[in-house]
Amino acid sequence: AAEKKAAEEKAAAEKAAAEKAEAEKKAAAEKAAAAKKAAAEKKAKEEQAKRDAIRAAMRGDALGAAGIAGGTADRNQSGGGGTDSGYAALVRKCIRDGVVYPTPPRSGSNPTVQYRANLDSSGHVTGVRILRSSGIPAFDRAVESGIRGCNPFPKPPTGKYPSYVDGNYLMYDQ
Structure with a gap:
């Protein structure tokens, strides 16, 4: 009987271990x-974030090409490209208020500075790059100074600042 009990206990222990x-x-x-x-x-x-980033970049380029504020290639910065939005006018005014340059009487072309203003999340200018010079170094410097002085940039209608804004600054209004 003791052997049987020991065998049962051993079987129970093996079952518990298993x-x-x-x-x-x-x-x-x-x-x-x-x-x-x-x-x-x-x-x-991560893949959704990449798709969202690409979609946002494509949307920004399309908006800019259409001359709508918030795009990254705002061709409407100073009167060129078709329709104007209230936001582009605010940005233009903000920059224009800081541009100090003795504008000569117009004779022929309209010197234009293409720029990129890098912005932080609160709209403060963190850097300015002249993408294409007007050909007049003093005017280019005045425009760069005006962009740096527009700090912070006007708040976009979306409420969220892009990381950069590309635009054109024309010496003469159209």
Whole structure:
């Protein structure tokens, strides 16, 4: 009887050990599945963020090409390109207020400075780059100074500042 009892206890202990090992194996598999799911979700979020960034860049370029404020190539900065928006007028006025340059009487062409103003999230100018010179260095410097003086830029209708704004500054209004 003692041997039978010992054999039953041994069988029960082996069964408990097997159940414990199975439970640990199941827990490890669940943990691995959760980690795999988390990695897949992270990858999906990163891919969505990339798609959103591309979409935003394409939208900005399209808006700018159409002369709508908020685009990254605002051809409407100083009267060229078609329709004007209230925001482009605000930006133009802000920059114009800071441009100190003795404008000569118009004779022929309209010197234009193409620029990029880098902005932080609160609209403050963090850098200015002249993309294309007007051919008049003093005028280019005056425009750059006017852009730096427009600090912060007027708040866009969307309420969110882009990381940069490209524009044209014309010496003479059209």
